[in-house]
Amino acid sequence: MLAYLIRRLLYAIPILIGVNLLTFALFFVVNTPDDMARMQLGVKRVTPEAIEKWKQQRGYDKPLFINSAATSTAQITDTVFWNKSVSMFVFDFGYSDDGRSIRREIATRMTPSLAIALPTFLIGLMVYVSFALLMTLFRATMFDLVGVTLCVVLMSISGLFYIIGGQFLVSKLWHLVPISGYAGGMDGIKFVVLPIVVGVIGGIGSSSRWYRTIFIEEMGKDYVRTARAKGLSELRVLFTHVLKNAMIPILTGVVVVIPLLFMGSLLTESFFGIPGLGSYTIDAINAQDFSVVRAMVFLGSVLYIVGLILTDVSYTVVDPRVRLQ
Amino acid sequence: MNFIPVILWSDALVFLLVAACITTTMYVRKREHLLLPWRRVAQSSMAMVSLSVLSLFLLVGLLDTLHFRVALPQTNGTEQVYSPEVLSVFDKLVEPLRIQTEKTYSAPLAMALYAKESRTTTNGEIERDYPRLRFGGAHLTDHSQYKADVVRRILLGLLSGLLVGVLLALVVNRLFKQQAVFIATITLVTVVSIIVSLATGYHVFGTDKVGQDVLYLSLKSIRTGLIIGTVTTLVTLPLALFLGVAAGYFRGWVDDVIQYIYTVLSSIPSVLLIAAAVLMMQVTIDTHPEWFETSAARADMRLVALCLILGLTSWTGLCRLLRGETLKMREMEYIQAAQSFGVSSMRILTRHIMPNVMHIILIALVMDFSGLVLAEAVLSYVGVGVDPSMISFGTMINGARLEMGREPMVWWALASAFSFMLVLVLAANLFADAVRDAFDPRLNRTGG
Numbered sequence: 001m002l003a004y005l006i007r008r009l010l011y012a013i014p015i016l017i018g019v020n021l022l023t024f025a026l027f028f029v030v031n032t033p034d035d036m037a038r039m040q041l042g043v044k045r046v047t048p049e050a051i052e053k054w055k056q057q058r059g060y061d062k063p064l065f066i067n068s069a070a071t072s073t074a075q076i077t078d079t080v081f082w083n084k085s086v087s088m089f090v091f092d093f094g095y096s097d098d099g100r101s102i103r104r105e106i107a108t109r110m111t112p113s114l115a116i117a118l119p120t121f122l123i124g125l126m127v128y129v130s131f132a133l134l135m136t137l138f139r140a141t142m143f144d145l146v147g148v149t150l151c152v153v154l155m156s157i158s159g160l161f162y163i164i165g166g167q168f169l170v171s172k173l174w175h176l177v178p179i180s181g182y183a184g185g186m187d188g189i190k191f192v193v194l195p196i197v198v199g200v201i202g203g204i205g206s207s208s209r210w211y212r213t214i215f216i217e218e219m220g221k222d223y224v225r226t227a228r229a230k231g232l233s234e235l236r237v238l239f240t241h242v243l244k245n246a247m248i249p250i251l252t253g254v255v256v257v258i259p260l261l262f263m264g265s266l267l268t269e270s271f272f273g274i275p276g277l278g279s280y281t282i283d284a285i286n287a288q289d290f291s292v293v294r295a296m297v298f299l300g301s302v303l304y305i306v307g308l309i310l311t312d313v314s315y316t317v318v319d320p321r322v323r324l325q
Numbered sequence: 326m327n328f329i330p331v332i333l334w335s336d337a338l339v340f341l342l343v344a345a346c347i348t349t350t351m352y353v354r355k356r357e358h359l360l361l362p363w364r365r366v367a368q369s370s371m372a373m374v375s376l377s378v379l380s381l382f383l384l385v386g387l388l389d390t391l392h393f394r395v396a397l398p399q400t401n402g403t404e405q406v407y408s409p410e411v412l413s414v415f416d417k418l419v420e421p422l423r424i425q426t427e428k429t430y431s432a433p434l435a436m437a438l439y440a441k442e443s444r445t446t447t448n449g450e451i452e453r454d455y456p457r458l459r460f461g462g463a464h465l466t467d468h469s470q471y472k473a474d475v476v477r478r479i480l481l482g483l484l485s486g487l488l489v490g491v492l493l494a495l496v497v498n499r500l501f502k503q504q505a506v507f508i509a510t511i512t513l514v515t516v517v518s519i520i521v522s523l524a525t526g527y528h529v530f531g532t533d534k535v536g537q538d539v540l541y542l543s544l545k546s547i548r549t550g551l552i553i554g555t556v557t558t559l560v561t562l563p564l565a566l567f568l569g570v571a572a573g574y575f576r577g578w579v580d581d582v583i584q585y586i587y588t589v590l591s592s593i594p595s596v597l598l599i600a601a602a603v604l605m606m607q608v609t610i611d612t613h614p615e616w617f618e619t620s621a622a623r624a625d626m627r628l629v630a631l632c633l634i635l636g637l638t639s640w641t642g643l644c645r646l647l648r649g650e651t652l653k654m655r656e657m658e659y660i661q662a663a664q665s666f667g668v669s670s671m672r673i674l675t676r677h678i679m680p681n682v683m684h685i686i687l688i689a690l691v692m693d694f695s696g697l698v699l700a701e702a703v704l705s706y707v708g709v710g711v712d713p714s715m716i717s718f719g720t721m722i723n724g725a726r727l728e729m730g731r732e733p734m735v736w737w738a739l740a741s742a743f744s745f746m747l748v749l750v751l752a753a754n755l756f757a758d759a760v761r762d763a764f765d766p767r768l769n770r771t772g773g
Contacts, residue, residue, distance in 0.1 A: 018589035031608045039608045156751040300594040
């Protein structure tokens with residue numbers, strides 16, 4: 001198990017190097033730092049001095065890969081590639097355009113993101129799986145038909161509609177909770193309720209349908225017939241046999257997203273004014289703060305890889321046949 | 326009237342897609358085994374009803390793809406100059422909607438503006454009142470005629486719609502003998518006819534902040550949505566197909582390299598990757614203004630680039646699927662037989678493997694379509710979508726979002742953007758389901 005984990009972590013390194021090179025190419029090779037400076041300072045009236053100053057402030061004035069002016073190791077370390085890219089492996093993301101440390105910003109913004117994302121994830125999982133189990137239990141009846149149709153309609157509605165509609169109905173019409181904002185501790189509850197509810201409702205359509213497909217597929221297998229032949233009730237079959245066996249496909253889709261919960265949701269956070277990582281990313285995109293976007297891309301892929309490893313580990317928990325070697 | 330046709334990049338790609346569709350249809354028509362699943366699709370009434378809705382959207386989108394520029398009035402002896410504004414055939418068809426703009430917001434079917442204005446009466450006093458619209462209900466002299474006029478227009482639309490609808494449905498019924506299609510055709514035609522009948526006198530869905538007709542904006546958004554949903558597949562398909570099949574068939578280092586590429590790409594959360602790529606694309610476009618003749622060309626280039634980026638970031642799922650399928654398939658007897666006869670790898674891939682994964686590709690493509698239409702709205706909201714000057718569902722929602730706080734509320738732009746999107750995506754989803762059911766070999770079929 002331990003050896004397997006270490007090997008998986010080692011496998012992650014080339015992938016992260018790939019991600020790093022990709023973002024580096026995207027941000028520094030496709031467009032030169034000069035282009036970015038010209039874009040940020042306004043295309044028309046821009047002097048070469050202003051561009052130089054902009055580059056110097058952000059440390060983009062160095063050579064890309066090899067600094068021939070420097071000596072020994074500084075030839076490699078005193079370059080844009082080393083400072084902006086290699087340093088990300090130790091989670092040193094540098095500074096954003098307004099001069100704050102990106103690492104500290106990420107650390108403080110994680111909690112609000114989690115406060116929304118974690119309950120949404122847990123409640124959502126319970127709701128979706130229960131709804132899907134109900135539809136499976138009553139399959140090929142009116143309930144199932146209505147349920148599936150409802151799912152298709154719900155998944156055809158834009159995610160923006162759930163947020164705008166929820167804010168309008170609950171906050172503006174009924175005055176139940178504030179429209180947006182955030183506070184730490186117990187005061188925060190009234191701010192997080194609506195985003196969580198909206199998040200759960202928004203996912204019902206596609207997720208419940210997906211779980212229903214998994215359950216229905218399991219229902220057609222031989223062990224279900226055996227269980228029924230033994231005289232077990234349909235409920236027993238569904239809950240003790242099918243649910244357990246459907247764990248593997250469920251976990252495949254679910255565990256991967258757990259680490260990504262840290263990243264928060266872009267839309268929800270920006271609409272509800274929650275100072276999490278999602279709204280941080282959106283603000284950075286709007287302000288064209290390239291260093292923050294680059295940091296978030298790297299962080300996102302690290303978390304995704306962690307999620308993949310967790311998925312493999314979770315298989316061993318639910319299925320004793322799986323051994324990681 | 327003089328004009329020159331303009332073919333934007335996205336137009337060219339749409340024409341390519343249409344040509345591809347026609348060729349495929351011609352090819353499939355002659356082959357019974359390929360036609361069979363499509364017959365099953367045609368038997369499903371759900372599929373045919375959604376197809377008729379979709380074809381209405383497609384018609385609007387295609388008409389909106391034929392672009393041209395009108396010649397400006399010529400002064401003597403000078404060279405012919407064309408207007409910088411790029412119009413489409415669709416713009417020309419609904420010209421009143423496009424040019425009859427009001428001052429600012431007005432509610433659906435309203436006769437007066439949304440906000441009060443001061444004006445001087447004949448006796449020189451100043452009074453505040455809702456000013457009449459320039460075009461909406463302008464044919465009425467008095468407010469008392471309003472109700473009768475609206476009812477008259479609805480009835481007129483209903484009657485003519487029923488008439489035309491039944492005639493059209495009779496024609497359609499010769500092709501698909503289905504009750505549902507018959508009813509759907511009549512309903513669709515009637516709805517369109519009522520809207521047309523109202524739109525000749527009013528702004529059916531109101532007007533937006535700068536007084537543009539919301540119905541016009543919603544109809545123009547259809548093309549953007551369709552392009553995002555379809556042109557993206559032009560990028561996804563070849564990448565996923567060639568890399569996926571090659572990885573599964575050749576294994577070894579080819580497989581390692583391709584797996585490495587798609588693991589790297591898919592390990593970056595897609596929104597972030599798209600955002601990063603779009604930001605960079607924006608820098609390129611903004612620093613090279615000289616590349617584009619008109620602003621429409623620039624907005625269009627951005628749309629095509631967005632499709633390209635969406636395609637480059639979303640081929641990995643399909644690629645993984647195809648690789649798995651090919652891995653299974655290369656162990657089958659008929660492939661091994663072909664190999665032992667000395668058939669070349671290229672020939673095995675194109676003659677034996679690719680035809681057998683086509684159903685997976687088709688299912689994946691129709692399933693992806695609705696997701697892409699929805700993604701466009703979200704991306705435009707985040708600020709990494711289409712050009713702000715391009716009319717799309719995303720820019721409509723983005724513009725109308727801030728007006729929810731007004732009192733009384735301005736809800737019509739949001740409502741119509743969301744409803745047009747819902748109808749399009751729902752029809753696409755239902756059609757995709759039917760296609761999947763018809764093509765998926767894993768499903769048990771009785772009498773199929």
